[in-house]
Amino acid sequence: MKKRTSLVLVLGLTVGAVLPMSATVAAEKAPYDVTASNPTKQFGKDAKVNWKKGQAVPSFVHGMLSAKAHKDQHAIKQFLKDNKELYQLDADKDLTLLEVQKDELGSTHYDFVQSVQGIPVDGAKFKVHTDKDGIVTAVNGDVFPEASSYFKGKLKANVSKNDALETAWKSIDLTKEETETNAVDPTGKEVEDTVEKAELVIFKNRNNFHLAYKTNLQFIQPYPANWVVYVDAVNGNILDSYNAVADGATTGSGYGVIGDYKTLNTYYQNSTYYLYDVTKPMNGVIETRTAANQSRLPGNYSVDSDNKFNAVSQGADVDAHYYAGVVYDYYKNTFNRNSFDGNGATLRSTVHYGRNYNNAFWNGSQMVYGDGDGVTFRPLSGSLDVIAHELTHAVTEYTAGLEYQNQSGALNESISDTFGVFLDKGDYLIGEDVYTPNKSGDALRSLSNPSLYGQPEHMNNYVNTTSDNGGVHTNSGIPNKAAYLTISKLGTSVSEKIYYRALTVYLAPRSNFSDARAALLAAAADLYGTGSTQYNTVASAWSSVGVY
Template sequence: MNWKSLMATVVLGGSLVSGGSLAHAEKSSKVDLPVETPKFVKDHLKSSKVVSEKAVKKFFKDNQKQFKANPNKNLKFVKSETDDLGMTHFTFQPVVGNVPIANSRVVVHTDKNGEVQSVNGEFHKDAPAEIKQQKKVKKKEAINLAWKYIGVDRKKADKTQESLNGDTFDTLTENSNLVVYDDEGNYQLAYHVELQFSQPYPANWQLYVNAETGKVIKASNVAEEATGTGTGVLGDTKSLNTYLSNNTYYLYDVTKPMNGVISTFDNKHNGYYSLPGSYVTDTGNTFYSENQKAAVDAHYYAGEVFDFYYDNFGRVSYDDQGSSIRSTVHYGSNYNNAAWTGNQMIYGDGDGSTFTYLSGGNDIVGHELTHAVTESTAGLVYENQSGALNESFSDVFGYFIDPEDWLMGEDVYTPGISGDALRSLSNPNKYNQPENMSQYQNLPNTEAGDWGGVHTNSGIPNKAAYNTINSIGINKSKEIYYRALTVYLTPNSDFAYAKQSLVQAAQDLYGTSTANAVTQAWNAVGVN
């Protein structure tokens, strides 16, 4: 089976130009780790000049009543630092025996004259003098128990990634240290296990494993949400929802109200068998390089399309089930196309003449992700008139997402020529598409015939959409088109059935007058 025929069997939705599971967990849970509520003490403190660890310990002893305990019994000195204001900060680690209490510290702050200004931190005055548990679990065993708990294959996570400057770095970090874990006053001997990796998803897992039983007490992926910036295909600067893990920022958006995430990958021109590719990353959260431009737009516009469907229709991702939206840029070599492959987006770089980076058009991203919406709703078969409707609905929603003009793909099509586009809703004939049934082209239902002319005959329903929007306005039109797509259209709908579906949707939402306007819009293109 050659590559083109393989693509034809995989594509369930459609592509921008021609017809054409990566299932892995892309979820993150962020749970606050319970620790003793920190105290901040600054009044009624007795102290002489405090300039050393020994002096701090005397200070603690002199202020036992204020602290309602003798902090010297369970505090271990860590360091002292003097800041630009001349203040010195003495840091102590709360311990039981010699074992540190997790997520805790106490800091004594003195002014430049050595006078104590305040003391703050987690004092753990109710902590036991010793932990009676036996340490039955070994350090390495705790790490293995942590991998098992999070359900990730360590071998798959242990991958070396290539950075943007050509250097390589190991994205897997494992640490395990013995601590005392304060579980709401229940002090337990435990291992604090850290697992940081980028595959199969960016993660910074913090787990606590009971050192006697091996039970996981607490687990949280605390890889951080972040807001970065990047330069798009057209040179504009965009704000990006990113993710910080192991000192690396990922184009990985967990901010949307969905079960999954929006993630962006680099295929590095390798083609179908290398999908989805490598995560697009940056150490500074500034995605400004030439190689990152396509990814910046793919990531940003995927979020924009999610917001469009969610804000207008309450639709949660393309399947309304909150599934992840995955995009891959730099697909293939000089690939003049973009496509929804049934489980993700792919964007070519173009050949520099017909197209530049195809992710640079938000109407293109909207077009492709609408194929995914169509797949999970009407399921329009990608051939003949139902296939032309599939393409048309993607063009129409591409317009709804980018309503500045009636053109499709104008931002990235023929970069050396201004003012042209791939298609036009207002004037399909300008780009060799029919705009009336009298011009309908009976093309063979083959790859060479574009599966019955799905990208050709879509000009007819596109012109009907243009007529509709001009007659009743964009707001009513997008509601009507969405209702028709999700309620009335079925897989083998033809143009006449689409007309009836849109008319009925208009009747449902706005009544007879609007329904008549939709009827006239389709009559004008010869669908009677």
């Protein structure tokens, strides 16, 4: 019998249980000796510093960190060499520059990844930020200096990439063939809807480091999944795994799920109108498809003969298409971000997924919406904040890359909820338009009152659990409350700028709540100045939820 993964009735995510870890194969080593100098002594008493328990390097340092300008990557590497006592890394050997970006404030951001013998350390992103004058103002990320000396001799994989992928499939009790749906597009061309990837990385598991393959298995049947499975590249053991599915021209018209009239950007071809929008300045398109109540992706295009999508059964199609355009326009007009990847990628939605399916999710490449069972949910594409939530998961994937477990996963959820509120201004409820259609006044979550829906809103009530990838849907209530306190004081237009800058500039894959506070404060300082009303409001909001 094949494994079945239960689906949790929460916004935008189906949650797979984490598989048991195998015994570690590397010899146990003591935690790295933390002997770094005091950053406040090194950079001055005004430097603001975050540490994570057990890590030898601060995860976030913010302030005026250099006395002279650093105008290029060579100067930045010299800065790191000058501060080697603190960061404990060889800037030439241990750090690989991924990207240099200059933003609208004139700040420059240098993104590095830590590597060992040229192999990236999983999750070890390291960022150095300078202001318009080249003064270093922040250094953040998660690096592990002990990784460089952990391995003796040259690293060599005894397991091939193909064997690692086979092991990953076996670990979830499925084969690739069992997940393929053989879907075709309107031209009859087969669409590949199962994706498998494998990358050689250095993986930190407790106090041990492993040469491992980080594999991704993305599929839609027999359940939606974006499995991340770490396979030891030396002996083939499974080191860790989790399901990272993140909860997802002509002018026509139609009526949405709740009967509201909408104009639609459509496409005419061969006497048929498609929900296919080519009007946006993007490389791809905004397209909407239907699974016709089957469990297959991407499904067939949503079409109509007279460009009037007025049938009740088309309401989910209308809303998915229209709201995807609203979210695209929001990111483009507010932040000049062209689609979720910043490069104009296609926004694809599939509606009518499954039968009585009470969920919506982003599967790593597109949005998927069920019709609900009419009791717990009506069609989930009928809510703007649901669609904003799903597409923000995609933005997060292409920016901060917040790992979907524990505090970083709860932040991932909270960021999606928060941007849902930014788009649905003045409404701090999530999913109320589609949740329990026969019962008024309730919702999935509330940013203003998380406890109303069973979420903690202070660190005193943080839930330690192994379920739901470490409680990502539960503990998101804490950063959600901080977001509410920020938005209610500063308003949407100020708050969204702070949050977007923190997400795209400062947050990193393994950022925790404390890092989020630091990232938002750094963003507020960049935009409005340290000690400004905006800066102090953010600080107060996070202090109010017990994150200092």
